[in-house]
Amino acid sequence: MDLSRRGFIKLSGAGLAASSLGALGFGLAGSALAASVRPFRLTAATETRNTCTYCSVACGILIYSQGDRAKNVKSSVIHIEGDPDHPVNRGTLCPKGAGLLDIVRAPGRLTVPKYRPAGASEWKEVSWDFALDRIATLMKQDRDAHFVEKNAAGDTVNRWLSTGMLAASASSSETAYATWKVARSLGMLAFDNQARV
Amino acid sequence: MADLQSQDYIRRSATNLTPPSVRHHELEVAKLIDVSRCIGCKACQSACMEWNNLRPEMEEFHGAYENPHDLNPGTWTLMRFAEYEDEQGNLEWLIRKDGCMHCEDPGCLKACPAPGAIVQYANGIVDFISENCIGCGYCVKGCPFNIPRISAQDHKSYKCTLCSDRVGVGLEPACVKTCPTGAIMFGSKDDMKDWAGERIAELKERGFQNAGLYDPPEVGGTHVMYVLHHADKPSLYSGLPDKPHISALVGAWKGFLKPLALAGLAFAAVSTFVHSIVSGPNETTEEDEEAARREMSGPEMSGRGNSEGKGKS
Numbered sequence: 001m002d003l004s005r006r007g008f009i010k011l012s013g014a015g016l017a018a019s020s021l022g023a024l025g026f027g028l029a030g031s032a033l034a035a036s037v038r039p040f041r042l043t044a045a046t047e048t049r050n051t052c053t054y055c056s057v058a059c060g061i062l063i064y065s066q067g068d069r070a071k072n073v074k075s076s077v078i079h080i081e082g083d084p085d086h087p088v089n090r091g092t093l094c095p096k097g098a099g100l101l102d103i104v105r106a107p108g109r110l111t112v113p114k115y116r117p118a119g120a121s122e123w124k125e126v127s128w129d130f131a132l133d134r135i136a137t138l139m140k141q142d143r144d145a146h147f148v149e150k151n152a153a154g155d156t157v158n159r160w161l162s163t164g165m166l167a168a169s170a171s172s173s174e175t176a177y178a179t180w181k182v183a184r185s186l187g188m189l190a191f192d193n194q195a196r197v
Numbered sequence: 198m199a200d201l202q203s204q205d206y207i208r209r210s211a212t213n214l215t216p217p218s219v220r221h222h223e224l225e226v227a228k229l230i231d232v233s234r235c236i237g238c239k240a241c242q243s244a245c246m247e248w249n250n251l252r253p254e255m256e257e258f259h260g261a262y263e264n265p266h267d268l269n270p271g272t273w274t275l276m277r278f279a280e281y282e283d284e285q286g287n288l289e290w291l292i293r294k295d296g297c298m299h300c301e302d303p304g305c306l307k308a309c310p311a312p313g314a315i316v317q318y319a320n321g322i323v324d325f326i327s328e329n330c331i332g333c334g335y336c337v338k339g340c341p342f343n344i345p346r347i348s349a350q351d352h353k354s355y356k357c358t359l360c361s362d363r364v365g366v367g368l369e370p371a372c373v374k375t376c377p378t379g380a381i382m383f384g385s386k387d388d389m390k391d392w393a394g395e396r397i398a399e400l401k402e403r404g405f406q407n408a409g410l411y412d413p414p415e416v417g418g419t420h421v422m423y424v425l426h427h428a429d430k431p432s433l434y435s436g437l438p439d440k441p442h443i444s445a446l447v448g449a450w451k452g453f454l455k456p457l458a459l460a461g462l463a464f465a466a467v468s469t470f471v472h473s474i475v476s477g478p479n480e481t482t483e484e485d486e487e488a489a490r491r492e493m494s495g496p497e498m499s500g501r502g503n504s505e506g507k508g509k510s
Contacts, residue, residue: 013469013470038361041362082375092377095238095240098243099244101247
């Protein structure tokens, strides 16, 4: 740009005048737009009650997922926070619970049953049917082999001592009750679950 | 830009227009952090990142419990851990949740030169509107608590919003909701002061004679307050300022220097205008041109290029 000394001085003068006017409050009223907060992001999200996956305190959580469960929507979890109506935690969560969203999305999370036969070094994906059948078969074999019907004194005891069960810690009273009944009806004694807490 | 809150803000950076203020009955909110009940679990830090979709980069271990080691654009609240040995020789572990204090008289807002980049809502929340932020970093200088951080990615300033998006729809901030020990409480500023009073009385009964509320009057009070067992020495808590103050530079620059500079600007503009009316541009006469030509063609003229350059510039 070819700018003469005089032109430069004129231009700076004009700029100075304009900025002085602006600074004195003669700016465009349009520039005084109001601020806006980030829009609330759960307005129409689907809310689902559940129990935290971690420890046996079993805090109630609210899982918020994208979409209203319409036919064409595949819901995905977008936020998790404490359930204020849950008597255990009344809305609070520990640091692990507060970060639950990232275990839902964790790349290393196990989402399918895996099976490693004795002697093999690799895990392979299997179907739930295969996994449950395999577990049931092994349980039955072990129970048939080691079930103790009577003790030395001849009293009926119906014990199955060679297998134990560690059930989910994060269960409701109803789930814990059912788990208890299943394990005890098989004669299992080595057994721990949420019902103990 | 969405004009969602046009009636609700009471102050706006670098703007001298009176904000709309028809809503007189907005409740002032406050967050109360009871340091004596905090166990340093960092659930608040975790919940803050989850709600605000922040995932700052993983850091190395720095030999202390702070993780990350300082606030950053993706860490809006941080647990700071201080070890203090009291007069009796007892070790006290003073854990403080650091983050924006939402001052009644915000230094960041005062220092900010970008119109509307920082606003203060009627409920007391001081919020950064990233869209208007120019990343100059003056808010960092203006903050008495050293809170705002400039992002290296987008060169904008970030800090705690007191979950303005949650408070705006009637919820509490994410950190408050998650706190398992009830060390973080939220409600109206009056209620929080009352609650703090009860806690302080309890602490005094238990031998903390100097227990008190941190609501520093130097910045007009804050909308994030602390209950401290050693309210006489806030600096024990990882350098919480004993007497927070907005930098004198910000005060001078936005205070008495601003009208002075404006007057100077206006004077220069007016005098330029008057000068051009009264004396007008410089005129050269034929005699001046002749004298110039004589000088140019003289034998002593060695720096011809220079003088030509001057003539054209």
